[in-house]
Amino acid sequence: MTQRYDLHCHSTASDGALAPAALVKRAVEQGVTVLALTDHDTTEGLAEARQQADLLGLQFINGIELSATYLNQCLHIVGLNIDPANPQLMVGLQQQQTLRTERAHKIAEKLAKKKISGAYEAVSQAAGNGEITRSHFADFLVRNGHADTLQGAFDRYLSKGQSAYVPTIWADLEQVVNWINGAGGVAVLAHPLRYKLTAKWMNRALTAFKAAGGQGIEVVTGRASLEEIRFSHQYAIKHQLAASLGSDFHAPDSPYLELGRLAELPKDLQPVWELF
Ligand code: AMP
Ligand code: MN
Ligand code: MN
Ligand code: MN
Numbered sequence: 001m002t003q004r005y006d007l008h009c010h011s012t013a014s015d016g017a018l019a020p021a022a023l024v025k026r027a028v029e030q031g032v033t034v035l036a037l038t039d040h041d042t043t044e045g046l047a048e049a050r051q052q053a054d055l056l057g058l059q060f061i062n063g064i065e066l067s068a069t070y071l072n073q074c075l076h077i078v079g080l081n082i083d084p085a086n087p088q089l090m091v092g093l094q095q096q097q098t099l100r101t102e103r104a105h106k107i108a109e110k111l112a113k114k115k116i117s118g119a120y121e122a123v124s125q126a127a128g129n130g131e132i133t134r135s136h137f138a139d140f141l142v143r144n145g146h147a148d149t150l151q152g153a154f155d156r157y158l159s160k161g162q163s164a165y166v167p168t169i170w171a172d173l174e175q176v177v178n179w180i181n182g183a184g185g186v187a188v189l190a191h192p193l194r195y196k197l198t199a200k201w202m203n204r205a206l207t208a209f210k211a212a213g214g215q216g217i218e219v220v221t222g223r224a225s226l227e228e229i230r231f232s233h234q235y236a237i238k239h240q241l242a243a244s245l246g247s248d249f250h251a252p253d254s255p256y257l258e259l260g261r262l263a264e265l266p267k268d269l270q271p272v273w274e275l276f
Contacts, residue, residue: 006260007036008246013045015135017251020049032260036063041096043084068176081276082185089183104132110164134158177212186275188216188244206239216272220245222257243269
């Protein structure tokens with residue numbers, strides 16, 4: 001049987017709209033046969049997702065998307081096939097989660113200075129037991145009429161250089177890769193073209209990533225054009241990285257992005273799942 005993979009998506013454990021079990025159910029409905037849940041800096045959703053995956057006969061991979069800092073730049077590193085009970089990883093996640101909570105308070109303070117009050121309480125309630133992300137703030141800003149769209153909320157308030165942007169120093173790239181490798185996982189650079197790095201900086205970052213023990217790069221992502229896939233393909237070859245694919249699905253209401261709706265990986269690259 002040919003498998004249909006999706007190795008990057010989010011649940012209510014971070015900024016996804018669906019609870020882990022509902023996400024798995026939707027993945028099955030979309031024809032996905034191998035799914036990794038990769039919430040931002042948390043493994044909280046994995047147990048529920050796995051339970052549902054076992055019920056429905058879907059192959060489930062424990063995943064995470066860690067925020068990392070490389071020379072002032074935030075990079076997202078997906079960890080696949082990790083052991084969520086690994087003690088060093090758990091300590092690391094505690095640190096990242098503390099940074100997220102502190103940052104959320106600071107973003108809310110900046111919004112308050114713009115006469116937008118109550119943001120922390122609102123996002124904290126919306127996130128529930130999950131991690132607070134900037135997506136929660138974007139939702140809050142749209143709900144309260146401060147932006148028309150999520151993109152607009154980022155452009156006006158939340159993106160780098162905007163009034164409620166709070167620079168955050170996440171764990172070092174090397175540290176993050178070590179956590180993933182220490183937990184038996186495979187580290188994958190997420191959505192390489194989303195950082196808008198020049199080729200020179202991308203090559204630098206990938207050299208550091210590889211030297212730290214990173215093994216994969218997302219070549220096919222949810223909204224990538226053929227040209228973008230070609231770029232990532234070239235980076236995979238140049239740095240001898242295995243190729244991953246994932247939708248980065250967050251919510252059912254996005255018409256262009258669905259679980260498992262992905263182009264095939266280029267045939268000349270090693271699929272990342274061969275490393276599991
Ligand atoms: P955080 O990790 O808390 O900084 O939040 C990052 C998340 O915000 C990403 O994973 C996306 O889900 C979302 N995001 C970032 N930039 C944008 C954008 N321009 N438009 C919509 N969502 C965005
Ligand atoms: Mn997200
Ligand atoms: Mn990301
Ligand atoms: Mn993601």
